[in-house]
Amino acid sequence: MAHPPAPAPTAAPAPSHGHSTPTEAIAGFIFVKIPVNRRHDEADPLHRREDTIDQMLRAQGLGLVVGWGDSLGERRPDGQRPAAYIRIDINAHDVQATRSALRALLPALGAPAGTEIHYTLAGHSLRDMALETGWQLEELFAPLKNRPNP
Numbered sequence: 001m002a003h004p005p006a007p008a009p010t011a012a013p014a015p016s017h018g019h020s021t022p023t024e025a026i027a028g029f030i031f032v033k034i035p036v037n038r039r040h041d042e043a044d045p046l047h048r049r050e051d052t053i054d055q056m057l058r059a060q061g062l063g064l065v066v067g068w069g070d071s072l073g074e075r076r077p078d079g080q081r082p083a084a085y086i087r088i089d090i091n092a093h094d095v096q097a098t099r100s101a102l103r104a105l106l107p108a109l110g111a112p113a114g115t116e117i118h119y120t121l122a123g124h125s126l127r128d129m130a131l132e133t134g135w136q137l138e139e140l141f142a143p144l145k146n147r148p149n150p
Contacts, residue, residue, distance in 0.1 A: 026063070028095040032088040032102060033116040036070070049109045050088050056105055063092040095119055099128060103135050 034049070047068065054065035066089050073084030092098035102117050107130070115130040118141065127141040 025093065026091045028092050028119055030063075030090040030092050030095065030098055030102075030117060030119045032090070032106070032111075033071070033118065034086045034088070034106070034111045035114040036083045036085055037112075047086070049086070049111070052109060053088060053090070053102070053105065056101060057090065057092075057098065060097075060101060062094055062098045062101055063090055065089065066091050092119075095121065103128060103130075106130065 050068040068088045070083035072081040117128040129136045
């Protein structure tokens with residue numbers, strides 16, 4: 001029985017400079033936490049920050065945004081849990097360069113003091129935190145489940 005001819009292999013398009021391709025290695029996972037003001041994050045009601053961050057990362061060949069969303073805060077007396085911050089998840093090709101680029105871009109996007117960049121280096125969970133006076137770098141961060149009880 002004859003088989004139909006196999007389709008000719010096609011070459012993948014050449015990657016354009018500065019854009020992530022599936023074959024590029026992911027060096028690390030980074031997430032950004034941007035505090036939300038009490039009622040609504042008026043500075044970015046349509047979540048354009050995530051798109052701007054993704055465009056910057058891809059243009060510089062640093063990685064890409066893989067997800068984002070609001071994270072709930074503490075429960076209020078009325079039972080509601082309003083958003084406390086926006087979380088942006090990033091796959092980074094170069095953790096150090098991505099951190100540096102984020103520290104330069106986030107203030108321009110209106111990210112306030114209290115904004116955090118979380119990442120892992122040498123097996124340690126660390127964060128960079130935006131202060132009124134600049135960035136506090138490589139602060140050891142213990143997740144809630146690993147923190148000692150006071």
